Amino acid sequence: MESTAIAAKIAEIEAEMAKTQKNKATEGHLGLLKAKLAKLRRELIDATTKKSGPAGDGFDVTKAGDARVGLIGFPSVGKSTLLSTLTETESEAADYEFTTLTAIPGTLVYNGARIQILDLPGIIEGAKDGKGRGRQVIGTARTCDVILIVLDAAKPLPMKKKIEHELEGFGIRLNKRPPNIVVTKKDKGGVGYTATCDQTFINTDVVKSVCRELKVNNVDIVAREDCTVDQLIDAIEGNRAYIPAVYALNKIDQITIEELDLMDELPSWVPICASHRWNLDELLELIWKKLDMTRCYTKPHGKAPDYEDPVILKHGKRTIEDFCDHIHKAMASELKYALVWGASAKHQPQRVGKEHILADEDIVQIVKRS
Numbered sequence: 001m002e003s004t005a006i007a008a009k010i011a012e013i014e015a016e017m018a019k020t021q022k023n024k025a026t027e028g029h030l031g032l033l034k035a036k037l038a039k040l041r042r043e044l045i046d047a048t049t050k051k052s053g054p055a056g057d058g059f060d061v062t063k064a065g066d067a068r069v070g071l072i073g074f075p076s077v078g079k080s081t082l083l084s085t086l087t088e089t090e091s092e093a094a095d096y097e098f099t100t101l102t103a104i105p106g107t108l109v110y111n112g113a114r115i116q117i118l119d120l121p122g123i124i125e126g127a128k129d130g131k132g133r134g135r136q137v138i139g140t141a142r143t144c145d146v147i148l149i150v151l152d153a154a155k156p157l158p159m160k161k162k163i164e165h166e167l168e169g170f171g172i173r174l175n176k177r178p179p180n181i182v183v184t185k186k187d188k189g190g191v192g193y194t195a196t197c198d199q200t201f202i203n204t205d206v207v208k209s210v211c212r213e214l215k216v217n218n219v220d221i222v223a224r225e226d227c228t229v230d231q232l233i234d235a236i237e238g239n240r241a242y243i244p245a246v247y248a249l250n251k252i253d254q255i256t257i258e259e260l261d262l263m264d265e266l267p268s269w270v271p272i273c274a275s276h277r278w279n280l281d282e283l284l285e286l287i288w289k290k291l292d293m294t295r296c297y298t299k300p301h302g303k304a305p306d307y308e309d310p311v312i313l314k315h316g317k318r319t320i321e322d323f324c325d326h327i328h329k330a331m332a333s334e335l336k337y338a339l340v341w342g343a344s345a346k347h348q349p350q351r352v353g354k355e356h357i358l359a360d361e362d363i364v365q366i367v368k369r370s
């Protein structure tokens, strides 16, 4: 199917879902519609990727530094103003929509880490289905370690919902973890389903019809937590990007204190004013927390630790071996043991091997085999 035909079909199903009341009797039908949607969206993503090659997935900007943060939002919410404020890069800002037409990278050094910030064109409703440069923007969002959703503080909620809908439709899951469902595809034997705990939303019938709709005919599925149909579909599809998100509510200079007080309550939200540099410290702190990176300081034998230039380790890659790999390729194979001072050490220093997991701000001395 052509992209536009797929997009039309998607809109049709979304309309039917909106019309369908949510209750026990319609659960199966809704599950089926969700599976249909997932399949169409997969086709749509494939159509984009195949037509324009690998770069067509997003903008052609090389990843640089220790992490990438992308600015996503409707036009004119202040993304470019924010990029220019946070980094040395100047990205044109103006009071008309679609000022920014491509991805503009800037760099920020925070806690010794080099963070690439990507200013992106504004997205609009229907972006995931090919409107404007939306699909390219969302494709780029998939490559980010944190997505910074920029909203206008004057009307944040409807915008937030719409943007989340666009990102979700492209397989991005914000501030969520992958569901605990084990999916094992196989060559024959049909659909097998078991659950290790009580299930509120799914059962054998639901699993079978969802699999049929997704054209996954031979598979074993084990649900290891109480999961929704959406989570089931995500687990079967398997190409979801689980990315932490921060919501920046920009232009708080234009709202009242009372309105501001209400917003402070929401998790992952930071009210800011990019043009006056208000509250950017809190924003960066939250981004840093969501990036979940570990700083480790090297300590050459007989010298003080180097606090200026930490080794930055990413989430899930924080062993001594990862630390060695960061310094140079052969280091891990030359390692005899390491001495570690800090939160991960049982005593100061602790002598550890390759598998030891480091904590933020640990100090590491590598001892090589002679």
Ligand SMILES: Nc1nc2c(ncn2[C@@H]2O[C@H](COP(=O)(O)OP(=O)(O)OP(=O)(O)O)[C@@H](O)[C@H]2O)c(=O)[nH]1
Residues within 6 Å of the ligand: 073, 074, 075, 076, 077, 078, 079, 080, 081, 082, 092, 093, 094, 095, 096, 097, 098, 099, 100, 101, 120, 121, 122, 123, 250, 251, 252, 253, 254, 272, 273, 274, 275, 276
């Ligand atoms: N009052 C106020 N205006 C702001 C703030 N931040 C940005 N603006 C203004 O909002 C307008 C849009 O800003 P941009 O930075 O171009 O917004 P954008 O999101 O990059 O827009 P597009 O690239 O067109 O999607 C400009 O006139 C900015 O000066 C803010 O914190 N407060």
Ligand SMILES: [K+]
Residues within 6 Å of the ligand: 075, 076, 077, 093, 094, 095, 096, 097, 098, 099, 100
């Ligand atoms: K603008």
Ligand SMILES: [Mg+2]
Residues within 6 Å of the ligand: 079, 080, 081, 092, 093, 099, 100, 119, 120, 121, 122
């Ligand atoms: Mg812009």
